[in-house]
Structures are given as structure tokens and as C-alpha cells.
Amino acid sequence: MPTDHDTLFRTLADPTRRAIFERLCRDGEQTVGALTARAGVSQPAVSKHLAVLRQAGLVRDRHQGRQTHYSAQPGALSPLIDWTHQMAGFWEGRFDDLEDLLKRMDQ
Numbered sequence: 001m002p003t004d005h006d007t008l009f010r011t012l013a014d015p016t017r018r019a020i021f022e023r024l025c026r027d028g029e030q031t032v033g034a035l036t037a038r039a040g041v042s043q044p045a046v047s048k049h050l051a052v053l054r055q056a057g058l059v060r061d062r063h064q065g066r067q068t069h070y071s072a073q074p075g076a077l078s079p080l081i082d083w084t085h086q087m088a089g090f091w092e093g094r095f096d097d098l099e100d101l102l103k104r105m106d107q
Contacts (some may be wrong), residue, residue, distance in 0.1 A: 004079035011056040016041055017049045021058055024072035031067050 012018045020035055032050065036043045050070055053059040057076040062069045 005083045007056050008058070008077065008080050011052055011058060014049070014052075016045070017053060020046065020049055021053055021072060024059060024070060025074055029062070029069050029071040031069055033067070035070070 012021065016039065020039060023035065023038070024030060032043060032046055035050070036046045039046050041049075050059060050061070054061060054070075058073055059070045060073055062071070
């Protein structure tokens, strides 16, 4: 069964999707048209990427007239942050053990 961080990794694995998310984080709310203008892919492709980002909780949409505005939800990355902290603790312990072993071998 996929976890939250599995879904986020899978969603952000695509470079175009990741670039769209990064752009929304950096530049704030944008329309599909504005995102398409700088994405290097077609409007239907951008819309599909936004749908995947929305399903993962990474973007939110807001309708205004005939346009849809998208904004990043960086808080949705918290499962990844939690996972990286767990992995950092794991690897720090392993490196400490390796350092101790190497010191004993040098003696």
C-alpha cells in the first residue's frame, strides 16, 4: 500500500511536474495559460500535470470566471520532510558506527 511519501515521490519524479510545482512555489498563484507559456509543453499536458499535483495535495485550484488559478501547497511536503529526517537519523548513526570501526582499526 503506497504511503504519503511514496505518492509525493512519484508525483515529483517527473521533471516537468516538478518544474511546475517549483514555479508555483517561487512565483505564486498562476493560471494554466501562464504556466503553459513557460512550461515547454502543451496546455493539455500542463493541465494533466496540474491534476496529478492536485491529487497529491501539492497544488490547490481556484476558479475565477473562465480561468483556473493554481497555487502551491508547500505544507503538503511534510511527509517527505519527516521521511528525510528519519533517514538522516538512520544514516548519521551508521556513519558514527563506521567512524568508530575505522578508529578501532587504526589502533
